[in-house]
Amino acid sequence: MYHTLLIFKCIDFPDAFCVNTVIKNYSCSNSHKEAVVFYVDMLKDSNFYPNSFTFPPLISACAKLSCLRLGELCHGHAVKFGVDAVLPVQNSLIHFYACCGLINVALKVFEEMLMRDLVSWNTIIDGFAKVGEMGLAHKLFDGMTDRNVVSWNVIMTGYLNFRNPGNVMKLFREMMAVGFKGNDTTVVNVIAACGRSNSLKEGKSVHGFLVKTFPGSSLVIGTAIVDMYSKCGRVDLARVIFDRMWNKNLVSWNTMILGHSIHANPIDGLSLYSEMVDKNSQKDVVNKFSPDEVTFIGVLCACARKGMLAEGKSYFSEMINVFNVKPNFAHYWCMANLMANVGLIQEAVDILKNIPLDEDVSPESSLWAGLFGSCRFHGDVTLGEQFANELIEQDPRNFSYYNLLVNIYAAGGRWEEVARIKYMMKERGIKRVPCCGLKDLTEIVCNVEVGGKLQKELQMALTE
Structure with a gap:
């Protein structure tokens, strides 16, 4: 990135191509905010006129920042500059709104597209899969006239993350039947599904298939096999494979x-x-x-x-x-169980009282589901469950207390209870943050002029 900027500064009159190159480099690096800052700075230059190549990396940077306001403003700019109907721009908007949790807005963009490609389909399916709407994701998947390996991986990953390993293995068999070989991601998904469903027989079968089909197994696949055998109770086999791994x-x-x-x-x-x-x-x-x-x-x-x-x-x-x-919830949870296991009940309760819940971490993420689904302790979740329920009774509008209970049920692998509490939260209107709806796009476009005011709006959003 440093060398790109150095070359850029040597250009007397940078055109849109040069500006777009820098924005793309920022977006592809960890400097996502800088991509938007640079775009705002370039708006001062009369030689720069954004085009259809400007907005995909710019909106992608907003998605990585999970900043709804910035993304909305960039969407408004795309409309103002007449490139909002360009396919790559629309695909980036689908991804952005899905990342911000506005899956219905992402679907609206998708449905209004005059032309779609595989990226469009895979992105909207991935959006639904990430929020657990697997029924809708699978319906869209079934509606695809053409698929690639990414399409299969997206739907399988969704089922894996939301605790339906059986469908992962079913999809894998369908995928093989229609002639798709798959890649490392496919293989890891299937192996992980065997582990989570405790299907040792099928896991061994998949392992044998891999030995024949992928003789030079990668580090990622090797690690997945170690995990699968461990979850299936054959840690001895897992250790043999681990010890044989060169890297x-x-x-x-x-x-x-x-x-x-x-x-x-x-x-x-x-x-x-x-x-x-x-x-x-x-x-x-x-x-x-x-x-x-x-x-x-x-x-x-x-x-x-x-x-x-x-x-x-x-x-x-x-x-x-x-x-x-x-330390995160998992570490405090282990320590609370350690205290309870040696009879220090009050100390365990004190730990649970003071857990700093990270609201950005979902207990349904693949990491938590994989660990907590099997990390059980004596007495299961009784102590934590009772304590969390008492807190909810004392303050029934406190999001953190519900989140604590959700995490505790996740820790015990009680996923039906996780779903029940999350439904209860929805019914009671318990939300992480106050609801922030999408601004009317017409208002954004009409109220933001190209030039000074547009630039000020973006600058204000960047400092929020």
Whole structure:
């Protein structure tokens, strides 16, 4: 990005192509806000006139920022400059509104398109899948006249994330029957589905198929197989595959640590954690991996299962003070269960009282569903359930208390209860933030003139 800007500054009269190149580079990097800032700055230049290549990366940057106001304004600019009906611009708008949770607006853009391509279809299906509307996602999938491997992966990932592994395996068989080979994402989805459904027989069958079809299995696939065997209760097989892997990354180590800690002997998980940390201190080791939040979920879960109070407290302190890992709900949940398992009920309640809930993390994300669906403790979720229900009775309008209960049910794998509480929240009007509807597009376009006022609107949105 630095070299791109350096070259740009050497151009006396940059045209739209040059500006668009910089915006795209910003959007593809981690400098998403800078893409919009740069666009606003370029509006001052009379030589720059936005075109259909300007808005896809610009709107994509707004999607990555999850900033509804900025995206709406950019949508208004696309209308003002007469490029809102261009296919790539429309596709970027579908993605943006879906990312902001306005799936109905995304669908409206999709339905009003005069021409669609595979990107259009895959994007709207992915949007519905991400919010759990799998019935509508599958209906759109069935309505496609043409599909590619991304289409299959999007619908399978949706079912996997929303706890329907059976449909993932069914779709995989349909996919193979029509001649699609799939890619690494497809394979990982299917393997993960076998693990989550505890289908050891089918998992072995898929593994055998992979050995024949993909002889040079990738790191991602190898790690997925380790995870599958662990979840199916064959941690011994998982460890054999793990030990045979030539290349390992942090995800590989975490998967095996979790496999031991949750599904087999927790002491083996702690030993593997120590081995990984020891490797980091060796000078001749090329790939060094510092433990992350997932590593410590496995470590603390192991301590909770074995009732290792002193060790659990020590690891929790090490996580924060040595490895600078910020604890999340999962870590506090493990610590609360550790306290309860050794009879320290009041201490467990105190931990639950002070959990700083991260409202940006959904318990239905693939990480949480995969870990919490199997990370069970003695007594299940009774203590946390009672405590959360008491809090809701005291303050029935507090979103955080409902979110705590949802997370607790997720931790115990009680997904029907998760759905029930979320429905209750919807019925009672319990929302994370005050409802923010989409501004009328006509108002945006009519009230924002190209030039000074348009620029001020964007600048105000950037500083919010």
